[in-house]
Amino acid sequence: MNEKAARLQIIGGVIFGLGQALMEATEYDSRWANLVTRTLADYHVPVNLDVPPIDVYFVGKPDLIFLRLAQEDSAKSVPPALRRRLPTRFSTPR
Numbered sequence: 001m002n003e004k005a006a007r008l009q010i011i012g013g014v015i016f017g018l019g020q021a022l023m024e025a026t027e028y029d030s031r032w033a034n035l036v037t038r039t040l041a042d043y044h045v046p047v048n049l050d051v052p053p054i055d056v057y058f059v060g061k062p063d064l065i066f067l068r069l070a071q072e073d074s075a076k077s078v079p080p081a082l083r084r085r086l087p088t089r090f091s092t093p094r
Contacts, residue, residue, distance in 0.1 A: 006066065007056045010074045014054055017078025019046040 023044050027036040037043050 003058065003061070006058070010056050011048075011054050013074030014078055015046055015048065015051055017075040018051055018082075019044075020075065021079035021082045 023046060025037060025043065028034065029036055
């Protein structure tokens with residue numbers, strides 16, 4: 001298994017998760033209440049240059065199953081982690 005490919009999959013997943021947590025928004029037209037943000041082309045999707053450097057460390061050698069799940073699982077874990085670290089940014093008013 002290529003360790004560099006696994007590392008890049010995880011970095012890509014983390015960047016996707018950051019974009020999902022911080023930049024995605026559902027916006028509606030104020031006049032007709034139509035959905036404005038229908039596709040990924042309608043809002044900013046982050047790329048490598050939009051985020052600080054990300055360090056990835058492995059315990060052991062990544063295998064094929066790990067590589068297949070790496071990006072999806074890393075993308076799913078970022079928004080909850082940000083929610084715990086930035087409670088005032090994402091919490092609803094009481």
